[in-house]
Amino acid sequence: MSGPNEDNTQLSSHFFGDLLDSIIADVASECHRIAKLGIDRNLEEEEEELRLSAQARARVADPSNSGETNNKYVVDIFGQTHPSVASEIFECMNCGRSIVAGRFAPHLEKCMGKGRKARLKVTRSSTAAQNRYSRSSPVSTYSPYSNSTSTNRLSNGTSGVAGEEYSNGTYEEP
Amino acid sequence: MKHSVNRPPTPDAADDQGKEPTLQEIINIKLIESGEKERLMELLRERLMECGWKDEMKALCRAYIKKKGRNNVTVDDLVHLITPKGRASIPDSVKAELLQRIRSFLVSAAL
Numbered sequence: 004m005s006g007p008n009e010d011n012t013q014l015s016s017h018f019f020g021d022l023l024d025s026i027i028a029d030v031a032s033e034c035h036r037i038a039k040l041g042i043d044r045n046l047e048e049e050e051e052e053l054r055l056s057a058q059a060r061a062r063v064a065d066p067s068n069s070g071e072t073n074n075k076y077v078v079d080i081f082g083q084t085h086p087s088v089a090s091e092i093f094e095c096m097n098c099g100r101s102i103v104a105g106r107f108a109p110h111l112e113k114c115m116g117k118g119r120k121a122r123l124k125v126t127r128s129s130t131a132a133q134n135r136y137s138r139s140s141p142v143s144t145y146s147p148y149s150n151s152t153s154t155n156r157l158s159n160g161t162s163g164v165a166g167e168e169y170s171n172g173t174y175e176e177p
Numbered sequence: 178m179k180h181s182v183n184r185p186p187t188p189d190a191a192d193d194q195g196k197e198p199t200l201q202e203i204i205n206i207k208l209i210e211s212g213e214k215e216r217l218m219e220l221l222r223e224r225l226m227e228c229g230w231k232d233e234m235k236a237l238c239r240a241y242i243k244k245k246g247r248n249n250v251t252v253d254d255l256v257h258l259i260t261p262k263g264r265a266s267i268p269d270s271v272k273a274e275l276l277q278r279i280r281s282f283l284v285s286a287a288l
Binding site for chain 1: 234
């Protein structure tokens with residue numbers, strides 16, 4: 004004889020299946036609608052985009068093109084011409100350096116962490132922060148910053164802090 | 178009399194007395210009336226979106242539509258396409274979470 008627990012399990016599975024079926028129907032209906040209306044990444048559009056980007060890449064790579072459509076002298080609808088590399092200079096909000104606009108994207112890649120080097124930069128600074136708070140200073144009597152944690156952040160990590168002022172208990176004894 | 182709408186005749190009161198609602202039906206009604214069914218659906222929808230299950234299903238649909246041509250596909254086709262794969266690819270943690278909540282509801286609603 005099946006006890007109440009087994010009934011419960013079976014019932015739960017039944018209702019879970021019910022919910023799932025509803026959601027599957029929703030997803031199918033949504034995809035169907037998107038497909039029929041031809042919105043949101045139409046396949047022909049994608050293929051068209053791929054084709055155009057391949058074309059553009061070929062045009063850029065081909066040096067002999069500068070005869071007819073030199074980028075510098077192409078005129079836009081307002082009658083303005085633009086240099087091929089944007090030349091405005093502004094400040095990167097992540098590292099604070101002055102960057103040429105045309106080089107901003109590659110700069111951000113390195114600066115914000117797509118690459119191996121950028122990620123190393125980040126972990127180096129965070130482990131330095133950890134070391135600041137957890138290691139006791141080799142010069143144990145020197146502690147002008149021992150009272151408040153906020154002034155410690157001003158120091159650039161070259162001075163350790165005397166351990167006894169910290170109550171979070173994460174420092175190790177020398 | 179002209180019937181503009183096809184519908185089955187209204188059942189007599191006499192017919193219903195033999196049938197008692199099953200346990201499943203009772204619980205279903207309780208789920209809906211308390212609003213818990215709606216909450217569970219939203220929870221499941223959210224979890225499935227977070228784990229990428231919805232995107233996987235949409236990709237399957239898109240591939241199928243691309244193969245068949247978008248004017249030859251019905252909602253039914255897509256449902257039959259997704260259902261077996263959809264049921265099989267639910268992450269265990271999501272399933273466990275939902276089952277747990279349903280079970281708690283059953284326990285709390287049981288008289």
